[in-house]
Amino acid sequence: MRFGSLSCPNSNVGASRCHREKTCGRRNQGLRKLKPQSYPIISSYNRHSKLHGKEKVSVNxxxxxxxxRFLMARDEWKRFGGKDHLIVAHHPNSMLYARKKLGSAMFVLADFGRYPVEIANLGKDIIAPYKHVVRTIPIGESAQFDHRPILMHFQGAIYRKDGGAIRQELYYLLKDEKDVHFTFGTYRGNGIRKAAQGMASSKFCLNIAGDTPSSNRLFDAIASRCVPVIISDDIELPFEDVPVDQIVGTIEK
Incomplete structure (x- = not known):
């Protein structure tokens, strides 16, 4: 993600302290009034979640x-109880241990799948898109809709828990259908290249709920100029001014 001249990795844990302008404390005016390049961003890459050796508490x-402790001890945090702070926690596991105590701040998230409503909600938080991992296809290189040989495409983890159980049901329902590509896949090896080729050759690309309501697969489909079909009851999409119903198909689980 980018905020002004500053950038944060997509899966980072981040916190931004707003303390240079009076407008920052007025939450209802939101990011439109901020000058992000004026605000420091604290971030840490989540690589230390596992215990090593005799550790009883992970570095993460x-x-x-x-x-x-640092934030809550600051006068800037105490002034409004953290309500004028922006915390970038886009990865679903970001801020896992801190989110409850920092819940008064505004979060930038991928979705609300792993957050209780009192900690994260549309009333105060921002949904930001995933970064797509496949190459964006220029319009001049994109196959026309009627010329794409695959009707429907899905490639990813099929057996998921909780809300992602729908993937398994759809797999057995669609795997033998003509012109449907529904198969297991990962991003390891040449998985991204295969997924990119499949999406670029497909008319419709399924975005099915997994362990979380959303994933980068939706934005991979858009980059591939494949019509996204969302099957996820709890998904929240970014850019509320975009008429999503005109460009995306949605199906209740």
């Missing part, structure tokens, strides 16, 4: 605990 948890 320790860092988040330190972040909470």
């Amino acid at each position: 948890k320790m860092l988040q605990t330190k972040l909470v």
Whole structure:
């Protein structure tokens, strides 16, 4: 993601302190009034979630605990109880240990799938898109809709828990259908290249709920000029001014 002249990796845990302008404390005016290049961003890459050796507390948890202590001790946080702060926690596992204590701040998230409503909700938080991992196809290179040989495409993890169980049901329902590509796949090896080729050759691309309501697959479909079909009851889409119903198909699970 980019905020002004600053950038944060998509899966980072981040916190931004707003303390240079009076408008920052007025939450209802939102990001439109901010000058993001004026605000420092604290971020840490989530690579330390597992215990090593004789550790009883992961480095990841320790860092988040330190972040909470640091923020809550600041006069800037105390002034409005954190309500004028922006926390970039886009990855579903970001801020896992700190989110409850920092819930008064505004979060930038991928969705609300792993957050209780009192911590994250549309009333105060921002949904931001995933970064697509497949190459964006220029319009001049894109096959016309009627000339795409595959009717429907899905490639990814099929057996998921909780809300993602619908993937397994659809797999057995569609796997033998003509002109349907529905198969297991990962992003390892040449998985991204295969997914990109499949989406670029497909009319419709399925975006099915997994462990979380959303994924980068939706934005991969858009980059591939494949019509997205969303099958996820709890998904929240970014850019509320975009008429999603005109460009995306949605099906209730």
